[in-house]
Amino acid sequence: MEICGTHTVSLLRSGVKSLLGDVLRLISGPGCPVCVTSQGYIDAACELAARQEVTICTYGDMVRVPGSHGSLEQLKARGADVMVIYCPRDAVHYAAARSDRKVVFLAIGFETTAPATAAAIIEAERMGLENFHVLTAHKLVIPAVSALLSGGDVAIDGLLCPGHVSTVIGADAYRPVVDKWKMPCVIAGFEPLNMLVGIAELVEQAVTGRADVANVYGVAVSPAGNRVAQGLLSRVFAPAPAVWRAIGTIDDSGLELRPQYARFDARAELDVQIGPDHEPPGCMCGQVIQGKVAPSACSLFATACTPVKPVGPCMVSSEGTCAAWYKYGSSITKAQVGPQ
Amino acid sequence: MTVNSHANSSTDEQIVMAHGGGGESTRRLLAEHVFPKLRNELLDPLTDSAVLNVPPGRICLTTDAFVVQPLEFPGGDIGTLAVCGTVNDLAVMGATPKALSLALIIEQGLPLTTLDRIVDSIAAAARQAGVVIATGDTKVVEHGRGDGMTITTAGIGIMRDDVQIAADRIQPGDVVIVTGRIAEHGLAVMSAREHLAFDSELTSDVAPLGGLIERLCSDGGDIKFMRDPTRSGLAGVLADLAETTGLTIEIDEDVIPISPTAWHAAELLGIDPLTVANEGKCVVVVSAEDAERALAACRRHPLGKRAAIIGRVFHRDPALVELITRAGGRRIIQRPYGEELPRIC
Numbered sequence: 001m002e003i004c005g006t007h008t009v010s011l012l013r014s015g016v017k018s019l020l021g022d023v024l025r026l027i028s029g030p031g032c033p034v035c036v037t038s039q040g041y042i043d044a045a046c047e048l049a050a051r052q053e054v055t056i057c058t059y060g061d062m063v064r065v066p067g068s069h070g071s072l073e074q075l076k077a078r079g080a081d082v083m084v085i086y087c088p089r090d091a092v093h094y095a096a097a098r099s100d101r102k103v104v105f106l107a108i109g110f111e112t113t114a115p116a117t118a119a120a121i122i123e124a125e126r127m128g129l130e131n132f133h134v135l136t137a138h139k140l141v142i143p144a145v146s147a148l149l150s151g152g153d154v155a156i157d158g159l160l161c162p163g164h165v166s167t168v169i170g171a172d173a174y175r176p177v178v179d180k181w182k183m184p185c186v187i188a189g190f191e192p193l194n195m196l197v198g199i200a201e202l203v204e205q206a207v208t209g210r211a212d213v214a215n216v217y218g219v220a221v222s223p224a225g226n227r228v229a230q231g232l233l234s235r236v237f238a239p240a241p242a243v244w245r246a247i248g249t250i251d252d253s254g255l256e257l258r259p260q261y262a263r264f265d266a267r268a269e270l271d272v273q274i275g276p277d278h279e280p281p282g283c284m285c286g287q288v289i290q291g292k293v294a295p296s297a298c299s300l301f302a303t304a305c306t307p308v309k310p311v312g313p314c315m316v317s318s319e320g321t322c323a324a325w326y327k328y329g330s331s332i333t334k335a336q337v338g339p340q
Numbered sequence: 341m342t343v344n345s346h347a348n349s350s351t352d353e354q355i356v357m358a359h360g361g362g363g364e365s366t367r368r369l370l371a372e373h374v375f376p377k378l379r380n381e382l383l384d385p386l387t388d389s390a391v392l393n394v395p396p397g398r399i400c401l402t403t404d405a406f407v408v409q410p411l412e413f414p415g416g417d418i419g420t421l422a423v424c425g426t427v428n429d430l431a432v433m434g435a436t437p438k439a440l441s442l443a444l445i446i447e448q449g450l451p452l453t454t455l456d457r458i459v460d461s462i463a464a465a466a467r468q469a470g471v472v473i474a475t476g477d478t479k480v481v482e483h484g485r486g487d488g489m490t491i492t493t494a495g496i497g498i499m500r501d502d503v504q505i506a507a508d509r510i511q512p513g514d515v516v517i518v519t520g521r522i523a524e525h526g527l528a529v530m531s532a533r534e535h536l537a538f539d540s541e542l543t544s545d546v547a548p549l550g551g552l553i554e555r556l557c558s559d560g561g562d563i564k565f566m567r568d569p570t571r572s573g574l575a576g577v578l579a580d581l582a583e584t585t586g587l588t589i590e591i592d593e594d595v596i597p598i599s600p601t602a603w604h605a606a607e608l609l610g611i612d613p614l615t616v617a618n619e620g621k622c623v624v625v626v627s628a629e630d631a632e633r634a635l636a637a638c639r640r641h642p643l644g645k646r647a648a649i650i651g652r653v654f655h656r657d658p659a660l661v662e663l664i665t666r667a668g669g670r671r672i673i674q675r676p677y678g679e680e681l682p683r684i685c
Binding site: 012013014015016017018019086192193196307308318327328329 | 609610612663664665666667668669670671672674677
């Protein structure tokens with residue numbers, strides 16, 4: 001299983017998956033940040049966007065995810081102030097320039113994006129901003145993988161571990177997964193050759209019955225990870241239970257603001273509730289992100305659910321498994337799933 | 341007199357509503373900031389319409405609208421884009437561009453210095469493209485209702501008799517050429533947008549293609565199809581072609597011309613460079629026999645030095661655009677949904 005959405009996309013986009021043919025089955029895991037974000041969170045973001053005084057700052061991937069009553073993109077068309085940013089600091093600077101607006105950053109993603117959120121909050125505090133808030137739904141990779149393996153529903157022979165997240169958490173973070181489940185864990189980057197080296201290492205371990213942490217992305221990932229980023233995370237956030245789309249609540253798999261930063265929390269400060277999670281009728285995104293089914297097993301895939309009119313988040317996000325299958329799938333896949 | 345003195349004081353710095361009123365302020369704005377730069381014998385009489393002498397035969401007509409943000413970006417501005425975008429749409433049809441109309445819709449508050457730079461760009465691009473601005477219009481809209489400036493154009497060109505550009509002439513075995521490095525316009529504009537903390541040395545490739553296409557049509561053999569891959573990029577043009585011809589197009593990632601900077605910038609932003617806009621490139625389809633000749637013709641022109649044969653046309657079901665990746669694998673290429681958005685990580 002490749003945990004990371006960027007790996008899913010890279011494997012398809014580079015054609016590596018097509019080269020592996022039927023020899024190896026690569027299953028996409030729960031590593032697409034948008035896909036694992038609960039419907040309740042999307043609805044809360046939309047509720048905030050609909051408020052006259054609120055500017056939503058968000059990564060591009062979130063804009064088109066359908067909530068219960070439409071997406072941020074649709075709200076924007078009706079006049080909501082939704083701004084796509086690339087770095088949370090841009091939201092802080094926008095808030096500083098526009099004291100008349102309440103600026104809410106949609107803080108989603110794993111350990112890759114969470115340190116940038118932490119740095120933005122520290123900067124907002126230093127600048128004394130009162131109109132900058134974050135709606136947090138950050139998630140942690142290791143607890144999610146552990147929960148997945150505990151479930152035992154998916155037969156996995158090895159984990160291709162995310163390059164970007166691992167630069168922050170470090171290779172040693174996978175040690176408990178190896179120890180507890182005897183699961184080969186190989187960290188790889190995103191270039192075709194690096195992914196292939198990683199896959200070869202996984203096959204080697206699986207075939208010889210070994211289970212170890214291997215890091216073929218040593219150019220970016222160290223055993224201990226990025227201490228500065230880890231420091232930012234622990235300064236601003238504390239581990240907390242988190243709701244994963246269709247999976248449910250996993251203990252200590254999310255991050256909540258520490259009490260001294262509570263005033264930046266959009267939930268309390270702007271009085272918005274994150275409602276219960278629920279999936280659109282017929283949508284199998286929850287099963288897809290757990291690797292239980294392939295996108296083509298979903299009856300909506302490429303028929304009722306396409307990138308132009310997505311039903312679930314996996315078809316929206318640039319890292320979503322369904323979107324990647326639809327966009328890059330081989331001609332054979334394409335023929336099987338019908339015309340666009 | 342009151343009106344005149346108001347006009348005098350208000351033209352100093354920025355566009356005001358009076359500039360679009362059709363009165364003395366409009367006359368002054370045009371006389372001082374627009375006409376002197378765009379002078380030509382069709383425009384100079386300042387009549388309601390331009391009267392053109394055209395040779396007998398077929399005329400090619402196109403229209404275009406320009407809403408780029410920011411108005412000025414590395415390598416060009418909305419003015420360059422308006423002229424080049426229009427003449428390129430004519431040129432890829434096999435027409436020799438002759439004259440353009442130009443309507444400027446300006447938002448109140450636009451600095452006159454910005455207008456001056458944009459009109460300079462229009463004049464320079466028109467000179468380079470060998471066209472005249474034959475007629476035009478200017479309107480001013482209220483603050484907050486115009487994004488600084490938008491431009492609409494129309495353009496006419498004279499169809500060449502010796503070329504026949506039509507997708508239905510494409511057959512299995514034909515080859516696909518792209519005339520230079522892709523994705524530079526879209527990435528340059530993105531890098532200039534605020535709220536995207538991303539800098540690069542990329543500049544837009546915006547350029548009039550008339551000269552290159554002239555060379556290609558004269559020396560390049562039988563050109564079957566041309567289109568400039570603007571919005572939705574190379575992917576969009578090829579997807580359209582596969583759909584209209586019912587043929588599969590197979591392209592080779594390894595030989596698609598792209599600068600390392602553009603490649604990495606697209607990677608960084610999580611955007612497929614094949615879907616990024618170009619404003620000075622052309623996708624060309626010719627028969628296999630004419631391929632080397634067409635390629636050589638492109639490469640003899642300064643805008644075509646990096647032209648490359650990137651793929652071939654096949655009869656294969658279903659009709660798709662397939663990419664042979666650098667790693668040797670395969671994937672399909674589709675036209676993008678809409679605006680490509682930078683990804684999360």
